[in-house]
Amino acid sequence: RMSSSAEATNVLLGKSDSLHQEVLSSFPLCDLTEEDLIENPQFCKLLAILAQHVDQSGLTVPLKTELDKAEQKLQSQRRQWLRFESLYRSLQEMVQDQRVRKHHATFCETMERCLLVAQCVRQLDPSSTTNPDQPSVLGLSPEHVMELMPSEKNVQRMKQSVPQQLEKHLKDKSLSLLSYYQPDWESESEGLKVMKLSHLSAQLDKDKKRAASLQEHNKENTVLLQRQSQLYLTELTKCIQLLQTLILHHRLTVQTDLDKKKLEYFEGKCELVLQKIKTEMLEIQLETYTPDTIAAHKKMREKLECEQKACKAEKQSVELKLASFEILGKEFQALAEEYCRLRQEMEVKSWAVKEFTHYNK
Incomplete structure (x- = not known):
């Protein structure tokens, strides 16, 4: 064997x-x-x-x-x-x-x-399994x-x-x-019912075998469906992995182009906001002042800006002189203070002389 x-x-x-x-x-x-x-x-x-x-x-x-x-x-x-x-x-x-x-x-x-x-x-x-001496x-x-x-x-x-x-x-x-099995046969004659009743057992056996066959077929289909589902999940996992690889491979290129587009978009949007702010400022000026007033303000602004530049230049020259004076030490500082005091006295006396002269006239 x-x-x-x-x-x-x-x-x-x-x-x-x-x-x-x-x-x-x-x-x-x-x-x-x-x-x-x-x-x-x-x-x-x-x-x-x-x-x-x-x-x-x-x-x-x-x-x-x-x-x-x-x-x-x-x-x-x-x-x-x-x-x-x-x-x-x-x-x-x-x-x-x-x-x-x-x-x-x-x-x-x-x-x-x-x-x-x-x-x-x-x-x-x-029964044979019980105790015969047990009381009834x-x-x-x-x-x-x-x-x-x-x-x-x-x-x-x-x-x-x-x-x-x-x-x-x-x-x-x-x-x-x-x-109950065939409600349509209820209205037929008793003789025909008896004749069909003789075939009921075979019909029930046939239906039972058919149900068992369908159940077996259903079981086979269930097993086949499980295998196909497993195969489908395996292929789906492979597709997902491949898709992830493609995404990771092309993400840098796509991200660079996307960042460039976003930067251009934000630049354009920022420029648009600036232009809108300027437009709002001009509208506020036009609603607040007349054209002549705006022109006068521009001239005043230009004059003030020129004076501001001159003051800044003078400030820088004075700061340079002061820095050069500070290099000489504390003795020069005392002389400078004495010079300032004498100059102030001279200015006061000059003013007194002018006033006295004007008063005598």
């Missing part, structure tokens, strides 16, 4: 083109891509070997066989349980229908009583409850009527199910 599986593996590994697809189809539940298998060839070979021993769900062949046998046994027991359970529920439904219709027939009363007694006996009868409920035993069974005559009569009544109840319920 090992040699045959090894040969099959070698054959599979020989087809490198289809190996990746075979592995991906053998393990659909694994989140793998063809790029992962190409980057990890040893792991790909390991998965190819495992595919010879396990199925798509990951179970080995012997375990899968045992699981199928256990599943068949479980289904058989489940069908048997469902058979008795459906019969029991159908009988209960018949009793409930009689109660709702308020039709107290001896048949239904006997059947209801039999069902209650059977249920109580089942509750009181210890209220000290009752199944024999005590069996005494409450109806008379044998009524029970026999009820058993004779059960098949006919049960058949009628199941038929009405099946027709109701048919009307």
Whole structure:
């Protein structure tokens, strides 16, 4: 067996083109891509070997066989349980229908009583898993409850009527199910309904298989969508990285041109603001003064500017002289102060002489 599986593996590994697809189809539940298998060839070979021993769900062949046998046994027991359970529920439904219709027939009363007694006996009868020495409920035993069974005559009569009544109840319920499944068939005749009812099981089985197929197809589409989404995100990430590279590469050139345009824009805007300020100043002058006044102000301004220049030049010459005087030291400063005092006295005496002369005349 090992040699045959090894040969099959070698054959599979020989087809490198289809190996990746075979592995991906053998393990659909694994989140793998063809790029992962190409980057990890040893792991790909390991998965190819495992595919010879396990199925798509990951179970080995012997375990899968045992699981199928256990599943068949479980289904058989489940069908048997469902058979008795459906019969029991159908009988209960018949009793409930009689109660709702308020039709107290001896048949239904006997059947209801039999069902209650059977249920109580089942509750009181210890199973193989319980302790037989455990005290029963209220000290009752199944024999005590069996005494409450109806008379044998009524029970026999009820058993004779059960098949006919049960058949009628199941038929009405099946027709109701048919009307629910296909509301358009409700207005048809009873014979046609019965004929279509015989094909309802096959139709339901067909719809069930179709739903299972659609569910499986939906699962495959989900896996495919996940792979495509992952591939799309990978390509989108590459595009974003490329876009970032282009932006970083061309940002300096574009930024230089943009800064130049901004500088020209701000220069033009600044010039426009200056011209607007000048215009506002001229408008204020025109609104405040007449043209003759403005011309006179200009002449006064020119004269004052000339005098200001002359004063500045005189100030500079005096400062130069003062600086040259300061070089001579403190002795020259005392002589300069004495000179200033004498000059002031001379000016005062000159003024007094002029005034005296003017007064004598």
